[in-house]
Every structure is written in C-alpha cells, then in structure tokens.
Amino acid sequence: xxxxxxxxxxxxxxxxxxxxxxxxxxxxxxxxxxxxxxxxxxxxxxxxxxxxxxxxxxxxxxxxxxxxx
Numbered sequence: 170x171x172x173x174x175x176x177x178x179x180x181x182x183x184x185x186x187x188x189x190x191x192x193x194x195x196x197x198x199x200x201x202x203x204x205x206x207x208x209x210x211x212x213x214x215x216x217x218x219x220x221x222x223x224x225x226x227x228x229x230x231x232x233x234x235x236x237x238x
Contacts, residue, residue, distance in 0.1 A: 205211050205218040217225075 201207075205216060206221060211217075
C-alpha cells in the first residue's frame with residue numbers, strides 16, 4: 170500500500186516537473202489556448218464550439234426547435 174502511494178506521488182511529481190519545465194522554456198511562458206474558437210485550423214473548417222453554435226441558433230429564432238436525426 171505504501172509502495173503504491175509513493176509510486177503514485179513520484180509519477181505526479183515527475184509530471185508536474187515536466188509542466189514546469191515547459192512553462193519556463195516557452196517563449197511567452199504560457200500554454201497555447203486549447204479552445205476550439207482559438208484554433209486556426211478549426212476556423213478554416215468552419216467548426217465552432219457548442220456555445221457559439223447555440224448562440225447562433227438562438228439569434229435566428231428564440232423558439233426554434235432543432236431537428237434530430
């Protein structure tokens with residue numbers, strides 16, 4: 170039981186160390202955004218996040234019901 174706990178703690182510590190190293194050696198010191206609306210490739214394909222799609226549908230008609238297949 171103690172061995173498992175120590176091994177788990179070691180694995181988590183190594184993971185956190187890798188994250189810290191990535192932050193320190195990056196140009197601006199931060200991670201890039203992982204949101205769909207910030208991705209250039211997704212914008213080119215016309216793919217939006219669910220919140221944006223819902224907002225667009227509600228603008229068209231507040232009472233519209235979407236069709237389900």
